[in-house]
Amino acid sequence: MDSKTDVLIVGGGVIGVCSAYFLAQQGAQVTLIEKDEIASGCSYGNGGLIVPSHAVPLASPGALGAGLRWLFDSESPFYVKPRMDAELIRWLASFVWASREGQMLKSLPVLRDLLFASRALYEELAKTVGFDFGFEGKGSLLVCLTKQALEKERRETRLFEEFKIPVSMVNRDEALELEPALLPSVVGGVYYPRDGRIDPQRFVVGLAEKAQGLGAQLHTKTEAIGFESNSGRVTKVHTTRGEFTAGQIILASGSWSPQVARALRARIPIQPAKGYSVTVENPPVTPRLPLLFSEARVVINPLGHALRIAGTLELAGLDFSFNPRRVAAMQTASSEYLPGLAEAKVIEIWRGLRPCTPDGLPIVSRAKKLENVIVAAGHAMLGMSLGPITGKLVSQLARGESTQLDLIPLSAERF
Numbered sequence: 001m002d003s004k005t006d007v008l009i010v011g012g013g014v015i016g017v018c019s020a021y022f023l024a025q026q027g028a029q030v031t032l033i034e035k036d037e038i039a040s041g042c043s044y045g046n047g048g049l050i051v052p053s054h055a056v057p058l059a060s061p062g063a064l065g066a067g068l069r070w071l072f073d074s075e076s077p078f079y080v081k082p083r084m085d086a087e088l089i090r091w092l093a094s095f096v097w098a099s100r101e102g103q104m105l106k107s108l109p110v111l112r113d114l115l116f117a118s119r120a121l122y123e124e125l126a127k128t129v130g131f132d133f134g135f136e137g138k139g140s141l142l143v144c145l146t147k148q149a150l151e152k153e154r155r156e157t158r159l160f161e162e163f164k165i166p167v168s169m170v171n172r173d174e175a176l177e178l179e180p181a182l183l184p185s186v187v188g189g190v191y192y193p194r195d196g197r198i199d200p201q202r203f204v205v206g207l208a209e210k211a212q213g214l215g216a217q218l219h220t221k222t223e224a225i226g227f228e229s230n231s232g233r234v235t236k237v238h239t240t241r242g243e244f245t246a247g248q249i250i251l252a253s254g255s256w257s258p259q260v261a262r263a264l265r266a267r268i269p270i271q272p273a274k275g276y277s278v279t280v281e282n283p284p285v286t287p288r289l290p291l292l293f294s295e296a297r298v299v300i301n302p303l304g305h306a307l308r309i310a311g312t313l314e315l316a317g318l319d320f321s322f323n324p325r326r327v328a329a330m331q332t333a334s335s336e337y338l339p340g341l342a343e344a345k346v347i348e349i350w351r352g353l354r355p356c357t358p359d360g361l362p363i364v365s366r367a368k369k370l371e372n373v374i375v376a377a378g379h380a381m382l383g384m385s386l387g388p389i390t391g392k393l394v395s396q397l398a399r400g401e402s403t404q405l406d407l408i409p410l411s412a413e414r415f
């Protein structure tokens with residue numbers, strides 16, 4: 001098989017699918033290839049929170065402070081598995097550089113503008129796209145069990161106020177009024193009124209079907225395994241199911257992007273960061289808001305008949321091994337905030353690899369030396385939140401239009 005297309009997208013996660021949707025909507029001839037199934041990578045069982053409140057990048061002075069603890073405590077919610085890997089060492093050095101306050105303060109408004117633009121697109125999609133993906137935009141509540149955690153969160157909100165991100169501190173009674181499902185032992189928290197939630201898999205699979213309805217071709221079980229290029233242009237993509245010729249190629253391969261880029265002799269500094277989720281059936285109480293538990297470092301997404309607990313971050317390479325202790329710890333820690341979670345029936349345990357750049361900003365950019373390749377990857381902990389705006393920006397870039405937001409801070413050239 002040799003297929004021709006205007007745009008070939010490699011990767012069927014939220015980033016690839018949103019790109020396919022917006023390109024197809026603009027009348028482009030789009031083909032998406034996915035090595036497995038649509039939404040089978042990190043976009044499957046994640047937390048599904050839409051969080052404009054998370055504009056402080058992972059690379060920040062706070063993360064740096066926690067860094068040494070991560071290295072030595074394999075049971076901590078954040079963990080860097082020590083190993084001699086030149087790419088990891090380079091990545092960590094760039095992460096340390098990007099975590100300085102001055103750098104963080106440059107990245108924060110970039111991330112904020114992307115997050116708010118994406119949230120607006122979710123609202124629009126929920127009204128127009130014609131299927132229900134569970135979008136609710138009633139805000140989220142970060143909850144603390146201790147005064148120390150509440151004080152730490154209070155310090156962070158000052159930064160939010162400075163950057164005009166809506167936020168309000170709430171005391172215990174206000175927290176319980178906002179979310180009556182919480183245990184009365186909570187001491188207070190932070191309410192983020194612009195946050196929301198979706199069902200991530202339902203969104204990605206549903207949007208892929210809509211893209212198909214608009215003419216996009218989707219090929220699952222089709223892995224990109226090699227590229228041919230000539231004079232700075234990719235001329236052919238070899239896959240496990242034939243060859244493709246495309247005017248433009250979009251690399252939306254999440255944590256596999258460095259591997260795919262290597263076949264193009266390009267370097268993309270992304271490290272996979274493993275996280276877990278546990279979905280429990282019919283919990284005894286169903287929260288009305290998505291929740292973030294400060295001390296436990298997990299998020300909670302009420303999915304109707306079920307509830308998902310998601311968290312942990314482990315820089316361990318392309319490693320899908322499973323640590324049952326981490327999963328059990330998430331469930332146990334969550335039961336200090338919500339009743340009955342430790343005993344609730346688990347219906348699914350999942351792990352995924354977040355694609356993390358060292359500076360906490362995604363890459364949405366033409367590739368360094370390949371004029372017809374666009375990289376859209378590295379969305380780390382925010383890929384669901386940033387999917388729609390990334391898809392929109394990719395479609396604008398591929399079509400040669402001026403982009404809705406400045407792409408210079410997201411350039412592949414910055415590394």
Ligand SMILES: Cc1cc2nc3c(=O)[nH]c(=O)nc-3n(C[C@H](O)[C@H](O)[C@H](O)COP(=O)(O)OP(=O)(O)OC[C@H]3O[C@@H](n4cnc5c(N)ncnc54)[C@H](O)[C@@H]3O)c2cc1C
Binds near residue numbers: 037044045274376379
């Ligand atoms: C525990 C956890 C909780 C999270 N919670 C949230 C949250 O609450 N809110 C939020 O905004 N984000 C959250 N995230 C982050 C979010 O899930 C990711 O940022 C996002 O899913 C990344 O999307 P992607 O499309 O870049 O990657 P993926 O979804 O991984 O998609 C990449 C796809 O490319 C395919 N692929 C790779 N190589 C090839 C190849 N050679 N050929 C063809 N196909 C290929 C893969 O099979 C995969 O399907 C969470 C992540 C985790 C792990």
